[in-house]
Amino acid sequence: MVVAPVQKMRVISWNLLHGQKIPPTATQNWQVELESAAKNVADKMQPDFLALQEVDNYQTRSGGINQSKLIAESMQLKYWAYLPTLIGTPGEKWRKVKDLNKAIITSENYQSSDVASYGIALATNETIKKLYVKKLGRSLIGMPLLIPKDNGKGVRFIYVKDEPRVALIAELENGFTIATTHLSFVPGVNIFQLNKLSYFLKKLTGIPVLAGDLNLPANLPSRLSGFRSVSSQSTYPSWGPKIQFDYIMARKSLLKTAGITHQAIKTTNPGISDHIPIGVTLQT
Numbered sequence: 458m459v460v461a462p463v464q465k466m467r468v469i470s471w472n473l474l475h476g477q478k479i480p481p482t483a484t485q486n487w488q489v490e491l492e493s494a495a496k497n498v499a500d501k502m503q504p505d506f507l508a509l510q511e512v513d514n515y516q517t518r519s520g521g522i523n524q525s526k527l528i529a530e531s532m533q534l535k536y537w538a539y540l541p542t543l544i545g546t547p548g549e550k551w552r553k554v555k556d557l558n559k560a561i562i563t564s565e566n567y568q569s570s571d572v573a574s575y576g577i578a579l580a581t582n583e584t585i586k587k588l589y590v591k592k593l594g595r596s597l598i599g600m601p602l603l604i605p606k607d608n609g610k611g612v613r614f615i616y617v618k619d620e621p622r623v624a625l626i627a628e629l630e631n632g633f634t635i636a637t638t639h640l641s642f643v644p645g646v647n648i649f650q651l652n653k654l655s656y657f658l659k660k661l662t663g664i665p666v667l668a669g670d671l672n673l674p675a676n677l678p679s680r681l682s683g684f685r686s687v688s689s690q691s692t693y694p695s696w697g698p699k700i701q702f703d704y705i706m707a708r709k710s711l712l713k714t715a716g717i718t719h720q721a722i723k724t725t726n727p728g729i730s731d732h733i734p735i736g737v738t739l740q741t
Contacts, residue, residue: 464631464741466583467722469504470668470703471734472639472692475513475575476524478729479695487520488527494727495531501725502736506629507534508637508668509578511730514539514562516546516573526567529580536585538563540625541574542639547620551575557590557623577625577669579637584630591636591657593622593650596643619643624654624669626661632741634663642672648681655682658708664717664741667706670732674700685709687719688737695726695733703735717741 476491498504509528513519529537539562545551554560554574596619624638638654640647651671658665671678679685684706691698711717722736 464633466631466633466739467503467505467736468508468635468666468668468705468739469498469502469506469722469734469736470508470637470670470705471498472510472670472703472730472732473524474511474730474732475516475519476729477731479731488522490729491522491524491527492531494729495528497725497727498734499532502722502734504532504534504736505583506581506633506635507532507579508635509580510637510639510670512539512576512578514541514574514576515570516575518546523567525562525578525580526564529564532580534580535582536564537578537580538585538588538625538627539578540576540590540623542576542621542623544572544574546573547575548617551620553621557592561588561590561625563588577623577637577639579625579627579635581627581629583633585627586630587628589626589628589661591624591626591654593624593638593640593653595619595621596641596646598643617642619646622650624657626658628661628663632664633666633739634658634661635666635668638667638669638671640669640671640673647672648677651678651682655684659683664711665708666739668704670703672702674702676701678704678706683709685712687712687739688721688735690721690724690735692732692735694731698733703732705735705737707739
């Protein structure tokens with residue numbers, strides 16, 4: 458009888474808020490602050506796989522940096538991939554990405570660019586066999602959202618239009634297939650998107666894991682999908698976490714049969730973003 462080797466993965470999910478320092482300051486050295494934050498997360502949480510949301514790519518507002526590349530290199534993660542969900546700047550002027558598959562930027566095909574974009578990313582030391590993209594749509598209406606004030610004292614409401622939502626999925630050589638996503642903040646729409654992604658993951662090979670900012674509190678993703686959260690941790694706001702918006706989830710059937718076990722990783726506040734990272738060790 459051939460026994461499959463035990464596989465362990467330390468999976469971290471982190472909404473970057475484009476690397477914004479919290480509380481905001483009048484000036485920010487974006488590269489230094491982002492590199493320092495990434496090293497903090499690497500030292501404290503030691504990721505094998507990192508799922509990122511609200512990632513800037515060559516945005517003027519965040520120092521014109523390829524944030525995916527900088528974070529991966531700061532964490533010494535060999536392979537990375539970035540998927541722009543829009544061209545331009547969210548909340549300002551932007552347009553949809555015409556061909557998401559062609560738009561993926563990786564550690565293998567990376568070239569410097571002056572085209573500003575925004576999206577999601579992943580990084581890992583595990584060999585990536587294949588990358589998948591899944592469109593999840595967007596809400597036609599926006600919502601008022603709370604954001605930190607520019608002076609760092611308190612929060613304020615702004616009206617935000619929804620943006621295209623997608624998932625970037627990595628089928629890894631070690632047997633895990635991990636999706637990173639950032640779902641809509643509009644209630645109901647995010648539930649539809651969650652189940653759309655859950656159904657899509659059923660079609661793929663590998664042990665499915667879903668990670669990201671799902672914009673759903675109170676462990677609703679576990680109640681409303683075929684996945685169950687494997688870490689209970691308030692992640693928002695970073696200056697006093699009281700709500701869990703960020704999740705790492707595994708297929709319920711695998712958890713019930715002990716096909717996959719899990720242990721939460723102690724988190725850290727790296728000093729940027731209004732979210733703190735969440736992490737878990739998964740073992741098959």
